[in-house]
Structures are given as C-alpha cells and as structure tokens.
Amino acid sequence: MRYSIIIINYKTPQLVVQCLQSIYAGTADAIEVIVVDNDSADNSEQLIRQAYPQVQWFQMGYNSGFARANNQGIRLSKGEIVLLLNSDTVNNNNAISTCFDRFNNDRFIACGVQLLNEDGSPQISGNFFMKGGLNYLMTLPYTGELIRRIAVGSGVKKTNIAEATSTIEVDWINGAFLMVKKSAIEKAGLMDEDFFLYSEESEWCSRLKKLGALCIYGDLNIYHLEGGSSKDVFNSKRKGYRDYSDKKGLQIMVSNFLGFRKQYGIGWYVFHQAIHLFNIPVYFFIVVLKSLVLTPGVKKEWKEWLGYVKNVFKALSLTPRIIANRPYFYKML
Secondary structure (H helix, E strand, O other): OOOEEEEEEEHHHHHHHHHHHHHOOOOOOEEEEEEEEEEOOOOHHHHHHHHHHOEEEEEEOOOOOHHHHHHHHHOOOOOOEEEOOOOOOOEEEHHHHHHHHHHOOOOOOOEEEEEEOOOOOOOOOOOOOOOOHHHHHHHOOOHHHHHHHHHOOOOOOOOOOOOOOOEEEEEEEEOOEEEHHHHHHHHHOOOOOEEOOOOHHHHHHHHHHHOOOOOEEEEEEEEOOOOOHHHHHHHOOOOOOOOOOOHHHHHHHHHHHHHHHHHHHHHHHHHHHHHHHHHHHHHHHHHHHHOOOOOOHHHHHHHHHHHHHHHHHHHOOHHHHHOOOOOOOOOOO
C-alpha cells in the first residue's frame, strides 16, 4: 500500500464519484481509498460503491464533521502516508500521485498543492500564522476591511500565499488537500475532535509544525469547488468563509474562537471576542448611513447585520465552556 486517501461524504455522492473518477483515471498506484460517511441517510453508499466497489466504506452513524471523520479514516488506513481530500476536488494531471512520489522522499512532514477554482484561477492553499490569529479579524464585515487597509499600509507581511508556483514552506495547509506522514501524526496526535468544521486543520498544523516543516508544491494543482459540500450542509447562499450572518457563519465564528483558545490562549481568545462585539455598532452605523442614502440592497444588509449580532452572542454564550477547554463537540447545527 503506497498511500491512503480519505474522503468525507455528507450527502454529496455525485461530488465523491466525480472525485474518485479523477483519482483512478490519474494513477496506477496501489492506493487505498477510504470514504467515511457522516450519516448521509441517502443513497450515497449505493451510488459510490456501485461506481467504485474497491473503495472502503465506513459509516460514522452521525454527522461527526471534518476532524472526527478524518481521524476515523486515519485509524483505518494502512498507508504510511495519508491524504485528506475534500469530496469537492478534482485531481488534475495526476497531481496526487506526483505529489506522493515527491513527498515520500522529501524532508517535509505535511504538504499541499496549489488549489484552483473551476475557471483555473488560484485559491489560497498555504498560510502563515500571525501572532494571536490577528489575521482572522480581516474577515469581519467593515471593521475587517479597515484592519486590512491598516495592515497593508503598515507593510505587515501577508499571512497567505495568493498563488504558489514552486515549493514554498508554510505554517498551515488548506484542509481540502492535506498529505501527512503517519510518523508525524503518531507524535503530534490526531485532529482535535472538539471541532466540528473549520479551523481544525490550522490547529492541527500548528502541532505538526513543531515536529518538522510543511510546504505547498506550487507546480502541482487540483481543482477545488470551494464550499461545494458545506454550502449545501448549511443551506448557505454563499461560498467562502466571510459571511458571519447564517448557520455556516456561526459555525465559522465558534470554530475560530475555539481555535484561538487552543492555539493562542485565553487572552487572545477574549481579545477576539471584544473585537467581534466592537464590530456590532460599527456595522450598524455603516448600514444606517447606507439606508439614509438609499443604497440598493440595504434591506438585505440589515438582515445580515441582525444575523451577525445573533451569532456573536450565541458564540459568546459558549465562553465558560471554551475557556475551561474540556472535551466538547462544538457542532452548531
């Protein structure tokens, strides 16, 4: 067994079949593919196993999210190298096999490749840590844009790679494609199972990085239909990770807070809470101004502001539990 590929499925059998087709068409390697199902309660198993009977299927029995399902896949895997691969990805030019061949003989303990949008434009695939996770504040509505402008004007180093074209060392790797050596996992531990979705790969990579270097092979790429699976799970109208007004936004916010607590400590966690609270009146003031000048779409913005406020206070209600840092499944559904 050269390596193991782990794919999580939740009600996206068509995406999984498309992903598997690209994998098997692009390699003749002796590989193991494990599909872990998060209790889809549909015809996923039938469709996937009928198309690819060689795939190993494991049923979690409940919607366990990203970390727990991948951990189960890692426990079942026989390869000395494992690839965590999103169901909404498409192997391009045999990138997976080429990545394994290079990574297997390289000094890195974890790696990724350059992710591409459907139109071939690059996605952020590799990232750098900033003290206290301050870069996350740039995703906040309005206040985040102000922080971003200040950071750019001050010459603050970028916290991600817009596009990698060669091998670049990074601090953490996008979980859509994350290849890791088992020897490193044995020392760093599995993903933290308090996370349901989002931020888990960042926290995991912070532990892996203490053992060795991580990289992005920029000359290799796969297509990633960003948010193709989670968008349906949360019934979210948007892809990406910048909308904090709906159920998906609440999950992102809570997972981010949990990550701050685990990776940076209580002080930074409380700091991020304070900035999220501060953003409420700022956000309100700007939407009021837009209403006064009759800006198109402002009615929708009011709904989004209200959704943001509700999510902030829901996230804050978890403060005692997050600070205590005892095992708990932060699934916000």
